[in-house]
Amino acid sequence: MLWNHQQKVNVGDIPVVWFTGRRLPMVHPAITILDESDVQENTPRQLILTKGDNCQFDDSFFYPVGQSYVHREEIIGLVRGHVPYIGRLSLLLNENPALYPAVATLIAVGLAG
Incomplete structure (x- = not known):
């Protein structure tokens, strides 16, 4: 932040x-x-x-x-x-853009909770 x-x-x-x-x-x-x-x-x-x-x-x-x-x-x-470790997620997504849909789904499920 x-x-x-x-x-x-x-x-x-x-x-x-x-x-x-x-x-x-x-x-x-x-x-x-x-x-x-x-x-x-x-x-x-x-x-x-x-x-x-x-x-x-x-x-x-x-x-x-x-x-x-x-x-x-x-x-x-x-x-x-x-937010601890969020930078690692950003680096992972930059290196592997194909993971965007999976991460977006996990976030959506987590927020809907």
């Missing part, structure tokens, strides 16, 4: 980052936040550094070439809740 009504990202928040041209988003906690001013627009701007929980190094290696931080406008939302 995502929330995107918060203007500022805080350390510990989990942003969902979707870089232009990438097929899938990246969902990792923010570990460093830098506030700087955008001189051209005279507005504050946040630069966010993320890092996966099971990784020794930050995520800057995964950012677009020449980019060391995530920009706030690249964040489509902040994680505010989750």
Whole structure:
């Protein structure tokens, strides 16, 4: 579940980052936040550094070439809740589209319950 009504990202928040041209988003906690001013627009701007929980190094290696931080406008939302293992189902369906009818039937039966 995502929330995107918060203007500022805080350390510990989990942003969902979707870089232009990438097929899938990246969902990792923010570990460093830098506030700087955008001189051209005279507005504050946040630069966010993320890092996966099971990784020794930050995520800057995964950012677009020449980019060391995530920009706030690249964040489509902040994680505010989750359903365990639902991501695995999504990956399974992406790899095996023929399973869509079976999964849809299981969901429908479960909801009708």
